[in-house]
Amino acid sequence: MGLIRMKTAVNIEDNASGWSRRYQVALRRYLQTETTASLKAAPQLGRGAVSLGMETLDVARVHELALAALIAGDGSLGISHEPDKRASSFFAEVIVPIEQTHGPARTVDAKVTRLTQSLLRRTKEVTDSTRLLEKGVAQRQTAETALKKSVRNRAELLAEAERLRLHLQKLTLRILSAQEHDRNVTGQHLRDDIAQMLLAIEIRLLALNGAIQINTADLKKEIAETQRIVKQSLATIHRLSL
Numbered sequence: 001m002g003l004i005r006m007k008t009a010v011n012i013e014d015n016a017s018g019w020s021r022r023y024q025v026a027l028r029r030y031l032q033t034e035t036t037a038s039l040k041a042a043p044q045l046g047r048g049a050v051s052l053g054m055e056t057l058d059v060a061r062v063h064e065l066a067l068a069a070l071i072a073g074d075g076s077l078g079i080s081h082e083p084d085k086r087a088s089s090f091f092a093e094v095i096v097p098i099e100q101t102h103g104p105a106r107t108v109d110a111k112v113t114r115l116t117q118s119l120l121r122r123t124k125e126v127t128d129s130t131r132l133l134e135k136g137v138a139q140r141q142t143a144e145t146a147l148k149k150s151v152r153n154r155a156e157l158l159a160e161a162e163r164l165r166l167h168l169q170k171l172t173l174r175i176l177s178a179q180e181h182d183r184n185v186t187g188q189h190l191r192d193d194i195a196q197m198l199l200a201i202e203i204r205l206l207a208l209n210g211a212i213q214i215n216t217a218d219l220k221k222e223i224a225e226t227q228r229i230v231k232q233s234l235a236t237i238h239r240l241s242l
Helices: 002-035 043-052 056-072 083-094 096-210 216-241
Strands: none
Touching: 002 043, 002 056, 002 083, 002 216, 043 056, 043 083, 043 096, 056 083, 083 096, 096 216
């Protein structure tokens, strides 16, 4: 297996060396004639470089060495008139096939770039959605906490209202009981007053019955006094009924 790799490497090196010699020969011919026919060798060399896996930089090295060798032997070839500029035109034609192979790679790179940008956008969207979801969850939790607190407050308020109702009920019963007691006490006092008034009336009537021989003026006086006591008794009875 190692021997196969060594032979493959030697073959590639031999092919590269052969390609370099062909490049130098084709470049010399172009610099000597500068014709369209001599330039046709450039694309062929470019395709050969592609088959050898060479890149633009590799061709550039071969080009520099070949041009330096040609300029060094320029005395017999007649290529002294701006060789660098004319050689650059040949070099540009050679690397066209190599650059064309970079086109699909650039297309793939562009696709990868677009996919990467799309992935970044999707990642941002997912991140934003996650943040919104987390914010919504936090708001829902806050609302649930507030609702639970409101329910507890409502229960506490209802319990407090019930305690107040019972307290007021007891207080009302106490007030009514006190009023009833006061009415009983007041009624007893009024009954005593009425009894005393009625007793006074009875005494007056007995006095009248025994005072038949009293003169008329005294009788009128006694009758007037008795009428006053009766009116007072009626007023007392009326107040008691209220």
